[in-house]
Amino acid sequence: MSDTELRGDDRIEDGERQLDEDDRLKPEFVDAVLEAVDAGDTDEAKRLVEPLHPADIADLFELTPEDRRAPLAAAVAGLLDGDVFAEMNDYVREQLIDALDARQVADIASELDTDDAVAIIEDMDAEDQREVLRAMEPDDRAAIEEALSYPEESAGRLMQRELIAVPEHWTVGDTIDYLRGHEELTTDFWEVFVVDPAHRPVGTCALSWLLRTPRAVSMSDVMQREQTLIPVDMDQEEVSLRFQKYALISAAVIDGSGRLVGMITVDDIVHIIQEEAGEDALLLSGAGEGDINEPVLDSYKARVRWLIANLFTALLASFIISRFEGTIQRMVALATLMPIVAGVGGNAGTQTLAVTVRAMATNQLTQSNTARAIRREIHVALLNGMTIALVIGTGVGFIFANPMLGGVIAAAMMTNILVAGLAGVLVPVVLERLKADPAVSSSVFVTMTTDSIGFLAFLGLATASGLVG
Amino acid sequence: MSDTELRGDDRIEDGERQLDEDDRLKPEFVDAVLEAVDAGDTDEAKRLVEPLHPADIADLFELTPEDRRAPLAAAVAGLLDGDVFAEMNDYVREQLIDALDARQVADIASELDTDDAVAIIEDMDAEDQREVLRAMEPDDRAAIEEALSYPEESAGRLMQRELIAVPEHWTVGDTIDYLRGHEELTTDFWEVFVVDPAHRPVGTCALSWLLRTPRAVSMSDVMQREQTLIPVDMDQEEVSLRFQKYALISAAVIDGSGRLVGMITVDDIVHIIQEEAGEDALLLSGAGEGDINEPVLDSYKARVRWLIANLFTALLASFIISRFEGTIQRMVALATLMPIVAGVGGNAGTQTLAVTVRAMATNQLTQSNTARAIRREIHVALLNGMTIALVIGTGVGFIFANPMLGGVIAAAMMTNILVAGLAGVLVPVVLERLKADPAVSSSVFVTMTTDSIGFLAFLGLATASGLVG
Incomplete structure (x- = not known):
């Protein structure tokens, strides 16, 4: 009927007017919906939201500021079915579910396969959970109660009982x-x-x-x-x-x-x-769940623990530096240069750590090839160390007109990058053998190692080499 | 027939004798296969490998040292079908494919759906590719040539043409x-x-x-x-x-x-x-592809670029420190403490960065909620900053019996953690607006910021406050 030829892209989504090229809701669209809600124009809000896929309705709630989610939910209540809740971010869903009464939650959960219903109900507090379950049909209730009897994050929680x-x-x-x-x-x-x-x-x-x-x-x-x-x-x-x-x-x-x-x-x-x-x-940075919808206090609690751990490893580095205060006093340029050795070493350690943790998470690194992986990282570290040592050694030697200082920083850098490569693979391997999650705690140990060795090697070599008269 | 009741776990895999509880091949099993290959006992090697799933045969090759993969392939040649190659790590596959002749590769590729055949052929060099395509049936060849005409990593490469x-x-x-x-x-x-x-x-x-x-x-x-x-x-x-x-x-x-x-x-x-x-x-650590099967030289090239970038950002920090050499000379304890401010700030920046990059990658952070995300990170940073500043300020004040020094480090820490939180969210947001991949280059900028501000705030405040006589 249309006299213009449809382009491929034009036919992808009914929702193309609402979505940008990355399938994200356009800010103009979100604003239009929220304006309609603010103006009390429920019909307009419904008209806008109705053509959206449940996953996009879920996104719309995530993109809406926290205090405006309840009015939005009230305006488009009829469109808020189980599929929308199943697609929603955990924190946003929890907040919305809290605003609904048990009867409404029970109706939504009854529409869903067991796994999705469980996902909605499992985060509620015990009393609300009981109330919702009481409001459900006996069959649905039995299925959900059984699912809830399995440990969190287990197959029993994920599975649906509906099958052929x-x-x-x-x-x-x-x-x-x-x-x-x-x-x-x-x-x-x-x-x-x-x-x-x-x-x-x-x-x-x-x-x-x-x-x-x-x-x-x-x-x-x-x-x-x-x-x-x-x-x-x-x-x-x-x-x-x-x-x-x-x-x-x-x-x-x-x-x-x-x-x-x-x-x-x-x-x-x-x-x-x-x-x-x-x-x-x-996990490597100690950012916890790292969900942008997580309440600020939860994010704070998750992150501050790692910052404090990091603080204590930094104190160890400080202690090492303090042993060399006399040396620094005599040649204050050492204080200027020492963060370079620690910093670049830290980055090299993080690289190896990221590679190792990834290989472990995908089951590519097992006992059979651990020795090979360690040898491989030593090779890479030797090449990296030689390159960086050459660059920094030459640069410092010239700039400070002090070849000895250049030699000291080059040797310290070489040492620290090699240690970084070893720590980056050994720390997660050892933690895994000890049944700890290598992604969670490795980086504290690796950073501690590269900081300490960085300062120790540089200041120690500067002292031992007779560089500082 | 059996008089013992089968436990649930026992029935999971035919291959349970070869696999550990995480579905990884047991080292004993890998060793047994390689010993059989070394001893020239092809029948034993085949007997061992035959019951494996193609994905596990692929894993076996990945776990085998590079120089022993060709003899293994020769020993179990009959079991090396297209499915095994489709499951194999890219680097390992490339190496094995290199060892086969065009006719063999063509036979393997012909067994597969277009997408898997393309995955095998796309990494070969142009001449080998032509030779393999010549050895294929015209229909298969046409399908693969068409797929190869689409850009790498596009839907055209991923799709199979076989459909209903x-x-x-x-x-x-x-x-x-x-x-x-x-x-x-x-x-x-x-x-x-x-x-x-x-x-x-x-x-x-x-x-x-x-x-x-x-x-x-x-x-x-x-x-x-x-x-x-x-x-x-x-x-x-x-x-x-x-x-x-x-x-x-x-x-x-x-x-x-x-x-x-x-x-x-x-x-x-x-x-x-x-x-x-x-x-x-x-990407955040600059470790490139980060595949443990990647050749050492490729890993070196990917990583050293970022270490050099990191070296230059460290030089900026050094330059800042060098402006305060007089201050440090008069109070060398400052050199001891300054890495703490930079280091903990760096960690705080990395946390925010990891959260932001993840939210972007999953399309959870869009223009609609960027302002909210920034406010959220400022809140978290204020709480983190106050906590860490209190701990370090009190500690340093007591240990050095110098409340002024404690005050200076507390203020510097607070400043740096706040800057870290801002940089951790603003740098990736700005890079994305500039159409750069925020995961790739953000951390260099964030580290540069937290290092520089860390040293500048601490040494600057120490100077300005009159702490250093």
Whole structure:
């Protein structure tokens, strides 16, 4: 009908007027919605928000200042379904849920698969939780109560109980008829599980196989016997690594006796993969959860602990410097130059640390190749050390017209970069052997090492070499 | 048959004897395989490796020292299929592919979907690439050549051309008959695309819907019209954000005129989500790709650039210190204490930076909430600054029996932590506005700021306050 040819980009999203090229809500759009809410024009607010995908409605709440979220929620209440809450940032959701009564929360949770309902309910305080559960249908309540009985961040919390399981002796036709004949079954599944009489999974059948196979073929002939089963108490990080490694779309969750109790699908895992992979940078700097929606006091508590730890490691460096006050007094240029040795060494240590922690998080660094990884880092450190030592040694030698000073800073820099490379790989390896999370505490130890060795090597060599008369 | 009850865990993997609890190959297993290879016992090596999943065979090669990979490949050649190569680390794969001849590479690539074949071929040098393509079937070759014509890291490289597209006027029954009747169709699909006569996607139908709907229903009644289309030239990072945001299992890829040219499935995206999310820590430290399989010289080149940049920012700090040499000469304790102010400020800056970069990478920080994020960081910085200033000020005041010195270091620390918080959020925000990747270059600027301000505030206040007689 239209006389202009649609460009590819134009057809991507209904919501293209609201979204920028990175699928983020445009600030003009957010402002327009909030202005409508402020003006009490609920119809206009609804009209604007209605075409949005649930994930974008969730984003809209995240982008709205905290004190304006409740009025926004009131204005677009009809559009706030379970899917929107399932997509919402934890902190923003908690705040909104607090503003709703138990009946409303129960209605929202009832719409959702178990995993999403649990995500909404698990963060509420015990009393509110009880109230919401009381307001739910007995079946839904039982499912959620069971999920809540598993440890936090375990497969049991992530899984949905809605799944398709069929007996081995069925044919493809039986399975299709069953799916067509039972309205109440979930539609959110990508594989069918084949179970034995004790309800233990014996195979998995991707829906594409089911569709491409004649009706008369037995399920046991079309299913794949080799399958990845997830124990219900497995930690979500391991679940996500398993999904990645074996490129899974969905996987059966089993209890201690091997019975099928639930299913995890990849869309539930994708945000965990993203979270777990992204937290390295936050953990290495001691920034805690690092969520921009986290309350200020929580961020403060998480961060100040690491700053205090950092303060104490800095005191160790100070103590080392104080041993050389006489040397500094006689040649104050040493005080000028010493932060360079410590700083560049610190950066070199952080580089190695980031590489090592990443390799560990992705299971690429194991006992089999640790020795090789250490040798590799020593090689890189030798090359880096020689380069930086040459640059700084030559520069300082010329600028201060003091080749001896150039030699001292070059040797100190070489030493510190080598130590940084070793510490950057050894500290996380040792922490992991001690069952500590290497991402959490490594950087304090590495920085302590590079600071201390930096000052010690530079000031020590300056003293020992006779540079300072 | 067995008289012992199988525990849940025991049934998880056929390969459990080879894998530890984190799904990593056990060192004993790797050693056993390599010993068999060394002893020339190919049968034993094959017997050991055969039960492994392709992803685990790929891991085995990654865990094997570089010089022993070719003999291992020769020993288990029959087990080295395309799936193994598709799962392998880029560097390890490149090295192995180099050792094979064009005919062998062509055979391996022909087994794979376009996206996996492209991943193997795209890193070869131009001449080897031509040779491999010549050795392939014309159809496969055309598909791969087309994929290679799209920019690196674009949707065109990621997509597979094998997909199921059906016309709108078909019924569910027509679609199922088509799937059953055409042996040559792919089995690797989770959704069916419905297209108009110009082959433009008009809707998507999840296989679960297809299976649950009676045969007579028209495809246009069962399909979902609202769908996420991926332009063929979209960058893979944006593709992965879109998959995450809308919890996609697969998505249609369209060319400039809106025609369906390929499909991306979530299993191709999962490792990109993981890579993109995990690279923050690497980029912030200037560790480049940060892959432990990267050749030493490449790692050296990536890292030394940032160490040199860091060296120059350290020189700026040195220059600032040198302006205060007279002050330090008169009170050498200042040299002892000054690294504390710079170091803790640096850590505070890195914390804020990590949080900001993460929020940007996940599209949580946009123009709409930048002002709020800055205010939030100022609040956190004020609380952190007051705490740390109190601790260090009191400590230094007592230890040096010099309350004035305690006051000076407290004020300098407060200033530097506040500046660190501001720099940690403003630097990446400004870099992003300038279309630079905030993760790549922010930390140099932030460290430069916290170092300079740390020394300047402390030494400047010491001078200005009259502390140093």
